[in-house]
């Protein structure tokens with residue numbers, strides 16, 4: 504009998520009842536705007552910022568409207584402006600180069616390795632060639648590069664690092680949370696990430712002036728005193744007249760449901776990893792399937808899994824993906840010629856010039872990606888792995 508899977512790869516868990524209650528309270532109060540608080544009261548958004556800052560060990564935190572907005576705000580807060588070169592890894596999601604281009608700045612892409620992390624030798628070359636002073640490092644699909652080596656290179660070259668942690672909220676490199684190596688860490692709370700508020704983003708830093716600018720940029724007017732994880736007023740006094748308001752605040756409704764979810768983030772990360780391990784174990788040793796090795800120092804969150812089909816033509820891989828789809832297993836092939844769904848290939852971003860990225864193309868050519876929503880059981884994951892393994896074992900089509 505041919506096994507089939509009938510789960511849904513984009514079905515998230517429901518919002519917890521307690522979070523729904525918290526959201527209802529906010530709606531009953533009518534005070535959805537983050538600054539609409541009684542004197543001395545801390546609203547849900549300010550409380551979320553305080554709690555998230557504590558969770559990652561940051562001095563300051565700002566909640567905003569989306570992950571992409573957090574990235575753009577981080578760059579602006581560091582003074583990136585029109586014409587400035589900003590480095591980023593070539594394998595990432597569209598909002599990353601978009602955040603750079605949105606400022607009128609110029610993305611300078613850096614190759615990625617077969618382990619799907621930034622190529623540190625290429626990074627050094629591109630720092631030298633471009634003169635860029637900022638790296639927007641995307642931990643794409645949760646793969647974390649050697650952060651010690653990366654920070655040593657960037658510190659020596661005077662390059663400031665902004666981390667895109669859309670896929671690494673809850674992850675670590677050694678004992679340091681992802682997002683806490685560079686000067687600013689950015690997270691997304693969009694539905695498909697590790698916390699779910701539909702849309703939303705978080706930005707953390709220990710840099711008082713960068714945070715004061717980010718708060719003003721996000722649209723605080725002169726109400727920044729109502730934050731609980733922002734620097735003191737005198738820091739704002741230095742920047743408040745020359746920082747524009749580019750509204751992108753979070754609201755209390757979304758913050759309320761995030762606060763409840765944040766309390767169980769570590770458990771949810773463990774649940775993702777349990778699923779990841781079942782799929783990985785099921786694919787290990789299967790002929791033609793190459794798993795992506797991970798560094799020992801990396802504590803990742805397996806909310807998605809990637810593997811490579813080795814020694815297959817594009818046509819074969821396309822046929823493999825189609826056969827898996829016919830059996831209910833939804834895979835994304837990063838080597839496909841045309842962008843589909845969420846785009847992650849540098850050559851589909853044609854609004855800026857980039858040289859060919861030969862190493863990145865080779866890394867993506869046979870690369871397949873699969874989401875692992877928490878609505879899947881461990882048995883579901885074992886079934887999915889069996890389907891993938893059996894389809895990978897079929898000989899290439901004539």
Ligand SMILES: *Cc1c(COP(=O)(O)O)cnc(C)c1O
Nearest residue numbers: 569570571596598667669691693
């Ligand atoms: C989702 C995502 C973002 C941005 O998130 P939004 O909240 O959707 O703007 C940034 N980087 C990566 C790698 C992402 O997957």
